[in-house]
Structure formats: structure tokens, C-alpha cells
């Protein structure tokens with residue numbers, strides 16, 4: 001189910017004094033089973049872009065194709081698109097409303113027409129995926145801790161069993177432990193559940209570790225695209241647009257500049273550690 | 284969602300024009316004078332002169348005329364209703380009969396008058412908010428209400444409440460949109476079904492909205508106390524309102540025009 005956007009432009013409040021151009025002529029394809037990291041400074045248009053992928057925003061100009069079908073053409077059910085392309089918003093815990101965790105997680109599948117008899121299984125599966133105890137099902141979501149609330153909200157999207165999952169800054173505001181849990185959940189969904197993942201973030205460290213392909217945005221446009229190695233070679237450019245490279249990559253780049261024989265194309269702590277150990281052994 | 288964006292009454296369009304720079308008290312008083320004018324005038328010439336006054340002010344404010352006119356759109360229904368009620372419910376000389384509906388000459392005149400009055404009223408008052416930032420507007424109201432404190436009007440508290448409400452309206456609108464989108468991503472539908480169904484579909488929006496409004500109120504109260512807020516007594520101001528000669532001139536001009544037009548037409 002590839003997602004393709006062509007020449008997408010979007011302007012908020014078009015025709016009003018507060019008009020704000022958020023996307024300019026964006027073309028991008030997301031293939032099945034890919035893990036794409038979408039990065040960019042705050043305000044670069046990441047959230048606006050991903051809200052087009054499931055038809056929450058209608059482009060000012062340009063087209064969105066899912067499975068080759070223009071999603072804004074006649075006869076396309078946006079609801080079924082939203083079932084296929086799940087979307088976890090930033091701070092998703094702020095959208096919780098159910099009296100119980102069960103009711104909240106079941107909201108999505110219920111809207112999608114899943115029969116009542118199946119709902120319980122769906123909810124159990126989703127809660128198990130995010131690592132929440134099933135005993136929480138009858139509790140009020142408002143009594144839970146911050147990290148647990150976020151997991152309930154993510155479960156609410158997973159319960160619709162989308163093939164593609166978009167996560168908009170899912171680790172924002174979490175403590176390091178919560179962050180690791182969410183990131184390993186995302187990795188699990190990609191590797192074990194074979195879902196297509198689009199991870200929006202402005203943290204290089206988060207994205208570099210997981211994504212196979214990075215898409216870098218600035219001022220509403222895609223400015224860089226490629227594997228993490230390729231993208232992180234442009235350290236100076238990334239810094240100029242308010243991003244950077246992972247600290248460990250930066251370390252290798254500095255070492256190389258000073259004449260040490262290292263390969264700077266590494267971006268996880270483990271790989272960099274290996275590279276430095278190799279360097280030390282030659283000295 | 285789209286509807287909320289169309290409401291220009293109460294919106295502020297930042298700018299540097301002469302109208303923007305006037306003291307908010309001048310603009311509030313001038314608006315009241317203009318409204319008084321609308322109730323004094325009884326002829327179309329009078330309304331045309333009123334419209335001309337507004338037009339000059341809009342030009343001076345450098346806000347696009349089209350944008351100002353858009354403020355009428357959400358009230359179109361009321362305008363059309365007023366027009367119809369006057370057209371067909373006024374007794375008098377019948378000039379057109381459609382089935383049992385009788386359009387009278389008197390009704391035609393009364394309807395057009397009422398609608399002119401309504402439209403000028405809407406544009407006049409939206410000009411005030413379009414050119415005055417909410418903060419300055421409440422400062423102005425507080426300052427104008429001060430003389431009435433002696434008779435028990437809590438001027439400062441009212442102004443503070445208004446400031447906070449105005450400050451949070453855009454936040455709440457934004458938040459509503461976000462929550463709506465998040466629930467739509469989960470297949471929620473706010474547009475189809477009967478009234479009962481639709482009311483029920485609002486629950487997933489209203490609950491998160493209330494939860495966050497209460498949280499915000501709490502945080503705001505704590506933040507205000509942390510900065511030593513204890514009401515209006517003895518409080519000094521960062522923005523001091525200044526009534527300049529230009530304000531006096533503007534006010535005298537408006538008052539003069541209102542008296543002239545109001546009592547001659």
C-alpha cells in the first residue's frame with residue numbers, strides 16, 4: 001500500500017491576513033514496509049505533511065495517492081483510508097475521553113465497524129502490544145500515569161490494525177525510560193508486525209537508530225533525502241537549518257577532520273564505539 | 284472547523300496604521316458614538332453617510348475591505364431573516380403579492396433600513412476589534428469603567444477575566460481542531476446522523492477539551508500567584524494608556540460628524 005504525494009502544497013488560512021504557507025511542492029513516496037524518519041525544525045511542516053497522508057487535511061494543490069488511488073477523488077471512503085493509515089498525534093494522551101481504558105481503545109475499531117464480539121480481542125491485543133497490563137482495562141484513563149496514558153492512546157490507534165502507522169513526535173515530553181519504551185514499541189511494530197512506519201521527530205538520535213530512510217524538511221520543503229549515512233554527511237547543512245547530526249556521529253566527523261583514520265558514517269552508539277575501539281587498537 | 288475561521292468579529296489584525304495607533308478608549312468611545320448615530324438616523328442618506336465614514340476608517344486602517352466585509356457572512360442568516368420579516372409582516376400599501384405573502388411599500392423601506400443598520404453595526408463594531416489588540420481593548424475597558432468602581436463595579440476583575448477569556452479563545456479553537464482531527468483519525472464522524480447521534484459524537488471532543496481547559500486554568504492560577512498577583516490594588520502598569528492630542532482630535536471629529544449626520548438626516 002504505497003503512499004505517494006505529488007506536488008503537494010498547503011496554506012493555512014488561505015486568503016486571510018494570517019495566511020501561512022506550510023508546504024511547498026512536496027513530492028514523496030513511502031513504500032510498503034519502509035521505516036521512514038521525517039525530521040525538521042519546529043515549524044518546518046512535518047505535522048502538516050503527515051496529516052495529508054490519511055486525508056485529515058485537504059491539499060491546497062497537489063495529489064495524494066494510496067495504492068495508486070487519489071484519496072480525494074469521488075467514491076473514496078476517507079474512513080477506510082484512516083483505518084489503513086493510522087495516526088498517532090503529538091501528545092496523544094490529550095485526546096483520551098473514555099470512561100474506561102477499554103472504551104477509549106475500542107473507539108477506533110468501533111467506528112470502523114468491528115463487531116462488538118471482536119472488540120474485546122482487539123483491545124486486548126492492542127494493550128498487549130504497547131505493554132500495558134490487561135487489568136487496567138476497567139480503570140479510568142485519567143487516573144493513569146503520563147507514560148501509561150500515552151500508551152493507552154497509542155493502543156487506541158493500534159486497535160484499528162492499520163497497515164501504516166504515522167507517529168508524530170511520540171516521545172515528546174516523556175522521561176528517558178518512557179522514551180525507550182515507545183521507541184522499542186515502534187521498532188517492534190516495524191520488525192515483527194511488518195508495519196510501514198513514518199516517525200516524525202526533531203531528535204536525530206531517536207530517528208537515526210531506527211529509520212532506514214530519512215526525509216529532512218525545512219521551510220515547508222523536502223531538502224534532503226536518503227539513508228542516514230548519506231543525510232548525516234551533510235552535517236554543516238543540517239546545522240544551518242537548525243538540526244544537527246547525532247552526537248556520536250559528530251565525534252567521528254571531528255576525529256576525521258583532525259586526521260584520524262575513522263569512517264564517520266556511523267550513527268548509533270554501538271557502531272561508533274566499535275569504530276573508536278578499532279582506532280585505539282591501531283594506535 | 285472552517286466556520287470558526289470565518290468569524291472576523293473579535294479577530295485582531297495587527298498593523299501600524301493611524302487607526303491601530305489610537306488609544307483604545309478613543310476607539311471604544313467612537314464606536315459607541317457611531318452606534319448611537321445608527322439609532323438616530325432615519326433616512327437612507329444618513330446610512331450612506333455612516334457607511335462613508337466607515338469606509339474612510341477602513342481605508343485609514345489599511346485592512347483589506349474584502350476582509351472587513353467577510354465579517355457579515357456568518358450573520359447572513361439573521362440579515363435575510365430580518366429582511367423577510369419586515370418585507371412581509373409590515374402593514375401598508377401592497378406592491379407585490381406572492382400567494383398569501385404581501386410585500387408592502389412600508390415593509391420594503393423598513394426592511395432595507397433595518398438591514399443597513401444591522402450591517403453598519405456589525406462592521407462598525409468589528410472595526411474596533413480588528414484594529415485593537417485584545418490586551419489594549421481590555422485595558423481601555425478597565426480604564427473607562429474605573430469611575431464606576433465607587434458604585435461597586437469590579438473594573439479590574441472584569442477586565443482581567445476578559446483578558447484571560449480573550450487570550451484563551453484562540454488556544455481553545457486550536458485545541459478543538461487538534462482533538463477533532465485526532466478523533467477523526469480514529470474514524471469519528473461529526474457530520475452525519477440525526478441530531479441525537481451528532482450530539483453524542485461530540486462527547487469525544489468535549490471531554491478532552493474540558494479536561495485541558497481545567498488543567499490550563501489550574502496552571503494559570505499557579506503561575507499568576509507565583510508572580511505575586513493579588514488583584515488590582517496598587518498595581519502599576521507596563522503599558523500605560525496615553526490619550527494624545529491625536530485622540531482628542533479623532534474623538535471630536537467623530538462626535539461632530541455623529542451630531543451633524545444624526546440630527547440632520
Ligand SMILES: Nc1ncnc2c1ncn2[C@@H]1O[C@H](COP(=O)(O)OP(=O)(O)O)[C@@H](O)[C@H]1O
Pocket residue numbers: 012013020021022040041042043044045046047048049
Ligand atoms: N492550525 C494551524 N493554523 C495556522 N497555521 C498553522 C497551523 N498548524 C501549523 N501552522 C503553521 O504551519 C507551519 C508548519 O507547521 P507544522 O506542520 O506544525 O510544523 P512541524 O510539525 O514541523 O513543527 C508553521 O509555520 C505553523 O506555524
Ligand SMILES: [Mg+2]
Pocket residue numbers: 046047048090168
Ligand atoms: Mg509538529
